[in-house]
Amino acid sequence: MMQEPMKIPQATAKRLPLYYRFLKNLYSAGKQRVSSAELSEAVKVDSATIRRDFSYFGALGKKGYGYNVNYLLSFFQKTLDQDDLTQVALIGVGNLGTAFLNYNFLKNNNTKIAMAFDVDPEKVGKRVEDVYVHHMDEIKERLKEENIAVAILTVPASVAQPITDQLIQADIRGILNFTPARLNVPSTVRIHHIDLAVELQSLIYFLKNYTDSEDSIEE
Numbered sequence: 001m002m003q004e005p006m007k008i009p010q011a012t013a014k015r016l017p018l019y020y021r022f023l024k025n026l027y028s029a030g031k032q033r034v035s036s037a038e039l040s041e042a043v044k045v046d047s048a049t050i051r052r053d054f055s056y057f058g059a060l061g062k063k064g065y066g067y068n069v070n071y072l073l074s075f076f077q078k079t080l081d082q083d084d085l086t087q088v089a090l091i092g093v094g095n096l097g098t099a100f101l102n103y104n105f106l107k108n109n110n111t112k113i114a115m116a117f118d119v120d121p122e123k124v125g126k127r128v129e130d131v132y133v134h135h136m137d138e139i140k141e142r143l144k145e146e147n148i149a150v151a152i153l154t155v156p157a158s159v160a161q162p163i164t165d166q167l168i169q170a171d172i173r174g175i176l177n178f179t180p181a182r183l184n185v186p187s188t189v190r191i192h193h194i195d196l197a198v199e200l201q202s203l204i205y206f207l208k209n210y211t212d213s214e215d216s217i218e219e
């Protein structure tokens with residue numbers, strides 16, 4: 001299910017889902033080609049960066065023609081593993097976790113929250129948008145049973161590390177951490193932190209210090 005990551009720079013890899021979403025819309029609208037200028041306008045990434053990104057995967061746009069939408073789309077589908085359904089687990093069915101269960105990703109790509117975990121007796125044993133909430137005591141057994149390797153963490157920061165340790169015991173490979181806690185994991189486990197406060201501060205910093213939005217793209 002999960003492929004080895006391609007040898008492309010991380011900054012490029014991070015932009016792939018953005019490109020993919022836009023190209024899918026173009027494809028649905030029956031468009032067969034797109035220029036880097038059009039893409040640039042739509043995804044707010046400067047066109048030089050787009051050309052460089054695309055050159056990593058052998059898509060060399062032709063002058064006056066642009067890029068072939070079909071080619072790019074099938075490339076992204078393979079690279080982003082869109083042909084497979086990747087099932088993930090959600091830990092912590094509170095305000096944020098419930099919002100994710102309501103959203104459940106399916107409109108954008110083939111990622112789905114397949115099961116959720118909590119310790120609150122009010123929540124355990126119920127379904128939220130069709131997703132069953134299990135007790136944390138069952139986490140290892142359930143994740144292994146369904147071969148789930150990715151988890152979204154939406155628990156209070158104070159319990160984030162012990163829960164992470166439990167996830168590691170259950171052979172999880174990737175964690176999307178929404179808690180402000182910085183977590184210790186072995187090098188075999190990949191963690192992405194999404195800290196809304198930091199993102200907001202960073203946005204405000206860029207607004208104050210740069211007038212041209214392109215300056216913020218390369219991080």
Ligand SMILES: NC(=O)c1ccc[n+]([C@@H]2O[C@H](COP(=O)([O-])OP(=O)(O)OC[C@H]3O[C@@H](n4cnc5c(N)ncnc54)[C@H](O)[C@@H]3O)[C@@H](O)[C@H]2O)c1
Pocket residue numbers: 091092093094095096097117118119120123136153154155156157159163178179180196
């Ligand atoms: N709500 C937001 O908009 C928001 C935004 C950014 C980040 N966060 C972060 O996301 C996390 C969750 O926020 P929230 O607002 O959803 O909190 P919340 O209190 O509404 O939900 C936390 C959930 O985790 C469960 N939980 C507690 N201990 C647990 C354990 N040991 N094992 C499993 N589940 C456990 C609780 O029962 C509850 O359902 C926090 O770390 C918060 O800082 C929240």
